[in-house]
Amino acid sequence: MTAGEVRVLLPEVLAATAEGQRELTLSGADGLTVGSLLDALALRYPVLERRIRDETGMLRRYVNIYIDGQDIRGLDRQDSVLGSGAEVLVLQSIAGG
Known part of the structure; x- marks a missing residue:
């Protein structure tokens, strides 16, 4: 990864859509x-x-996004700024029983 880039990591279930x-x-x-x-x-x-997002542009409640290991819900949510070289992890909760 070079300067000015952001890396987005997806789990297998979301990778299928990318x-x-x-x-x-x-x-x-x-x-x-x-x-x-x-x-x-x-x-x-x-x-x-x-x-990832609903029709209003809000994150779906079962989707969690982390910037360099920090949950964006503890930051500025979708307004959280990404620095150069940031790693963004998108996780989708899986329900089961």
């Missing part, structure tokens, strides 16, 4: 927020977008 890729890299990360990152991903992977 052409099977478990790791995505976005360039031009300076000043990027989680929301603008998700907007950029939505252009490339619309099905992934629908799995």
Whole structure:
């Protein structure tokens, strides 16, 4: 990964909606927020977008996003700013019983 890039890590269940890729890299990360990152991903992977955010643009309640290990719910949520070289982990809770 080079300067100005952000790495997005997806679990297998979400990777299926991103052409099977478990790791995505976005360039031009300076000043990027989680929301603008998700907007950029939505252009490339619309099905992934629908799995992460609802029709109002809010994160689905069973989706957790971490920036360098920190839950964005403890930060500024979708307004959280991503630094160059940030690692964004998107997790989808799995229910079972």
